Amino acid sequence: MCGIVGMAGGQNVTPILMEGLRRLEYRGYDSAGLAVINGGRLQRLRRMGKVQALQEALNGNPLSGASGVAHTRWATHGKPSEINAHPHTSGGIAVVHNGIIENHEALREQLEADGYRFASETDTEVIVHRINYHLARAGDLRLAVSRTIGELEGGYASMVVLSDAQPDALIAARIGTPVVVGLGGDGNLVASDVAALLPVTSRLQFLEEGDVAVVGRDSVRIFDAGGREVQRPVRVSEQTADSVDLGRHRHYMEKEIHEQPAALTRALANRIEDGAIADSAFGPEARSILAQTAGVHIVACGTSYHAGLVARYQLEEVARLPCAVDLASEYRYRSPVVPENTLFVAISQSGETVDTLAALRAAKELGYLATLAICNVAESSLTREADLTFLTRAGIEIGVASTKAFTTQLAALLMLTIVLARQRGIGADTERQIVNHLAELPGLVEQSLLLDGAIAELAHEFADKHHALFLGRGALNPVAMEGALKLKEISYIHAEAYAAGELKHGPLALVDDDMPVVAVAPNNELLAKLRSNLQEVRARGGRLFVFADPAVEFGDDDGVRILRMPAHVQPIQEPLLYTVPLQLLAYHVAVLRGTDLDQPRNLAKTVTVE
Numbered sequence: 044m045c046g047i048v049g050m051a052g053g054q055n056v057t058p059i060l061m062e063g064l065r066r067l068e069y070r071g072y073d074s075a076g077l078a079v080i081n082g083g084r085l086q087r088l089r090r091m092g093k094v095q096a097l098q099e100a101l102n103g104n105p106l107s108g109a110s111g112v113a114h115t116r117w118a119t120h121g122k123p124s125e126i127n128a129h130p131h132t133s134g135g136i137a138v139v140h141n142g143i144i145e146n147h148e149a150l151r152e153q154l155e156a157d158g159y160r161f162a163s164e165t166d167t168e169v170i171v172h173r174i175n176y177h178l179a180r181a182g183d184l185r186l187a188v189s190r191t192i193g194e195l196e197g198g199y200a201s202m203v204v205l206s207d208a209q210p211d212a213l214i215a216a217r218i219g220t221p222v223v224v225g226l227g228g229d230g231n232l233v234a235s236d237v238a239a240l241l242p243v244t245s246r247l248q249f250l251e252e253g254d255v256a257v258v259g260r261d262s263v264r265i266f267d268a269g270g271r272e273v274q275r276p277v278r279v280s281e282q283t284a285d286s287v288d289l290g291r292h293r294h295y296m297e298k299e300i301h302e303q304p305a306a307l308t309r310a311l312a313n314r315i316e317d318g319a320i321a322d323s324a325f326g327p328e329a330r331s332i333l334a335q336t337a338g339v340h341i342v343a344c345g346t347s348y349h350a351g352l353v354a355r356y357q358l359e360e361v362a363r364l365p366c367a368v369d370l371a372s373e374y375r376y377r378s379p380v381v382p383e384n385t386l387f388v389a390i391s392q393s394g395e396t397v398d399t400l401a402a403l404r405a406a407k408e409l410g411y412l413a414t415l416a417i418c419n420v421a422e423s424s425l426t427r428e429a430d431l432t433f434l435t436r437a438g439i440e441i442g443v444a445s446t447k448a449f450t451t452q453l454a455a456l457l458m459l460t461i462v463l464a465r466q467r468g469i470g471a472d473t474e475r476q477i478v479n480h481l482a483e484l485p486g487l488v489e490q491s492l493l494l495d496g497a498i499a500e501l502a503h504e505f506a507d508k509h510h511a512l513f514l515g516r517g518a519l520n521p522v523a524m525e526g527a528l529k530l531k532e533i534s535y536i537h538a539e540a541y542a543a544g545e546l547k548h549g550p551l552a553l554v555d556d557d558m559p560v561v562a563v564a565p566n567n568e569l570l571a572k573l574r575s576n577l578q579e580v581r582a583r584g585g586r587l588f589v590f591a592d593p594a595v596e597f598g599d600d601d602g603v604r605i606l607r608m609p610a611h612v613q614p615i616q617e618p619l620l621y622t623v624p625l626q627l628l629a630y631h632v633a634v635l636r637g638t639d640l641d642q643p644r645n646l647a648k649t650v651t652v653e
């Protein structure tokens with residue numbers, strides 16, 4: 044899940060590489076490093092921790108060069124440390140790598156027998172020594188890289204190589220994870236992610252699987268897996284180098300929570316026409332595909348999976364379509380039975396999550412009607428590979444905890460539900476009514492954000508706890524799951540979610556006065572049932588925190604804190620609206636606990652390893 048960026052340029056490339064690393068830091072932040080060719084010699088600087096630590100080291104020890112590579116790491120093999128930080132070197136060669144080499148132990152033994160000495164615990168170091176070995180025999184860097192690639196096992200091992208033997212060009216290879224070349228005016232770049240290139244150029248060439256590229260200052264040559272020189276199309280990115288300023292906010296997560304009304308407005312823009320959702324919102328071929336759709340299979344990870352779970356309730360209830368939802372990491376190793384005319388839907392903020400991508404690729408072989416990507420990042424692998432694409436337009440999301448990406452996914456899935464329901468004859472009036480409810484969402488979220496102060500105060504009740512339980516029913520059950528995920532990932536408080544009806548089947552045993560229980564309680568047909576479940580908690584001395592509809596009366600007592608939502612909302616709006624206070628709760632608890640909440644320990648924003 045590491046980030047890689049390199050440049051063969053006319054002038055000093057270090058500032059461009061450092062800006063690229065800052066934009067890639069969401070991929071991993073255990074350590075960072077760069078290498079440049081300066082006066083014909085390879086020079087390297089690495090630091091444990093964040094890109095800022097590398098910047099500070101550079102300030103005291105400037106490195107400059109007209110070509111270079113840089114890396115931000117999420118540790119897989121070998122702990123986070125300076126010696127394990129990339130680039131790894133062998134003689135005058137430096138390598139930055141994203142992925143896993145499964146046969147690294149065998150290669151290491153062979154290299155040690157050949158006299159190579161290892162400086163790190165990483166799997167990556169075998170790559171650079173093997174390139175060194177082959178370069179000594181082949182005398183050509185591209186050939187040495189290709190021969191090395193032929194020896195590697197493990198699907199995910201994209202890399203960029205810099206060598207003093209060929210100082211004015213980089214060799215980039217795509218094995219499993221994306222590699223994109225950026226065509227600049229004064230030099231060319233290569234990176235694991237478009238985001239790193241956008242400050243310099245929006246003219247891009249995506250490498251295809253097995254491609255090896257020679258990226259020079261004035262030219263880029265690409266060779267396919269068979270070694271034939273090929274042309275890859277030049278595309279102009281639709282993305283902008285969005286501002287990554289925090290503005291008045293303390294953290295990106297806070298900023299992104301508060302951006303939700305604007306993000307939702309963007310997600311809806313131009314997609315509603317005369318009280319109906321335009322089919323074209325899902326791509327030019329959507330109309331005929333959606334007309335044939337007889338069932339939906341949603342696959343995703345983490346927060347995106349929770350969005351899929353919410354959508355299942357809505358697709359079944361509103362569109363009367365069967366819907367299955369799977370975790371991508373499980374789906375890819377199952378043998379799913381695919382009913383005729385089933386639409387496969389992959390949901391992902393980044394569009395690069397390796398399990399979701401693998402699930403999409405597997406689905407393409409399984410006879411689905413078509414595949415649809417619901418994604419926040421244009422030109423991501425997911426959007427390039429799916430038949431249909433719906434961009435959620437949340438804008439760049441930097442905090443590891445997904446917030447605006449989730450609520451815009453919910454809006455996207457609601458639009459999909461409406462279009463599919465239309466095909467199944469819900470009628471123009473019902474559609475208009477649901478579309479109106481959809482259009483109200485940005486304003487309603489704005490109102491929910493007014494709870495910020497009250498939730499900041501409530502957060503004190505959680506700050507010293509070790510565990511918390513989240514309860515919901517119906518489509519609010521996945522909302523409770525999302526609330527628990529937010530709390531655990533950024534505050535490190537162990538949090539679990541349960542369908543409230545499941546409580547007495549096990550988790551009630553955990554409830555005591557030290558276990559806060561959070562419930563989401565809209566005023567819907569499940570409220571009476573939820574009340575009974577909450578009584579079960581109170582009867583065991585559990586402390587309850589209920590986010591409730593303004594009209595719902597709960598017998599207040601010392602052990603119950605009620606936080607009233609600013610407005611009554613429609614059932615179809617409930618999942619999205621009740622998510623917002625749970626995001627705020629997690630945020631404020633994490634602030635009180637002083638965690639690094641935008642970059643929580645052990646996590647990365649985009650998960651490009653299995």
Ligand code: M6R
Pocket residue numbers: 344345346347390391392393394395396399443444445446528529532648649650
């Ligand atoms: O980019 P994706 O939506 O595919 O990412 C999936 C998960 O890794 C992601 O949602 C993760 O669970 C978030 N950190 C949760 O906040």
